[in-house]
Amino acid sequence: AGLGSSAHVFDEFGPLLRQGHRVIAVTRRGYGQSSDASNGDYSNGALVGDLLELMDHLEIQRASFVGHSLAGGELATLGSKHPERGDRLGYIDAAYDRSGVPSLMAALPPSASPSPTALATVASFAEWRQQAPGVRSKAVIADVAATMQQGPKSVAPRTDQKTAGAALAGDIAAKAKWEEIGAPSLAFYTSKDVAEQVPPEASAEQRQAFIDYSVKALRPWMLRQQAEFLSRRQCGTAVEVPRSTHHL
Numbered sequence: 001a002g003l004g005s006s007a008h009v010f011d012e013f014g015p016l017l018r019q020g021h022r023v024i025a026v027t028r029r030g031y032g033q034s035s036d037a038s039n040g041d042y043s044n045g046a047l048v049g050d051l052l053e054l055m056d057h058l059e060i061q062r063a064s065f066v067g068h069s070l071a072g073g074e075l076a077t078l079g080s081k082h083p084e085r086g087d088r089l090g091y092i093d094a095a096y097d098r099s100g101v102p103s104l105m106a107a108l109p110p111s112a113s114p115s116p117t118a119l120a121t122v123a124s125f126a127e128w129r130q131q132a133p134g135v136r137s138k139a140v141i142a143d144v145a146a147t148m149q150q151g152p153k154s155v156a157p158r159t160d161q162k163t164a165g166a167a168l169a170g171d172i173a174a175k176a177k178w179e180e181i182g183a184p185s186l187a188f189y190t191s192k193d194v195a196e197q198v199p200p201e202a203s204a205e206q207r208q209a210f211i212d213y214s215v216k217a218l219r220p221w222m223l224r225q226q227a228e229f230l231s232r233r234q235c236g237t238a239v240e241v242p243r244s245t246h247h248l
Helices: 044-057 071-081 098-106 122-131 138-147 161-173 204-232
Strands: 063-068 086-092 148-150 155-157 185-190 236-241
Touching: 044 071, 044 161, 063 071, 071 086, 071 161, 098 161, 098 204, 122 138, 122 148, 138 148, 185 204, 204 236
Parallel strands: 063 086, 086 185, 185 236
Antiparallel strands: 148 155
16 A cells, blocks of 8 residues: 555455455555554654565465556565565556655645534544545555544544655665566556646646646656667556546
């Protein structure tokens, strides 16, 4: 799953892969019902180590991996450093070098915050969340239930910002070495030209501002990342999905 999500984000997508495959969805450390890191280590190496330990525990020698968003860094490290464990790699808007992401996100135009009504309960937040990324899916409801908790006044993430920041920092520090990955790789990219993950409370002007910024800044960055992946990969291809959101 991507940063901030649990394995439940795949509740509707995962079963589609079951014909001919055994499917296992993983919630990384610090999220959902997975344990926090007792030593505070959320580095790329630690997260990849968790996947290898899980495979060993389940007696799986080799598997294909599909990862969304932040999980691309884990897939890339698996592919480059543990080629004997990865059969094929699928990146869902995930084949990126994220070193430029903090500055890109910091420059996003201001938008509306969730209303008190949306934050009142886990159920109301799940309804709001489905509208914000533009994905109407029961998986969003299950994912919110796994990643959010009811506080005294409003809902709040189960995972604190320090943990999320550490996972992102670890991903940025571990730059993908596409040229070292021998496994066949399929990288999906989103079009970056729709007002995705914009709160439903946002005005028409705010939505347009997001689209303008996305087309001006996010899309050129994505195209550069896609070109780098294609120029350096050993075996793989890229597919851009038109008019798509980060959650495809």
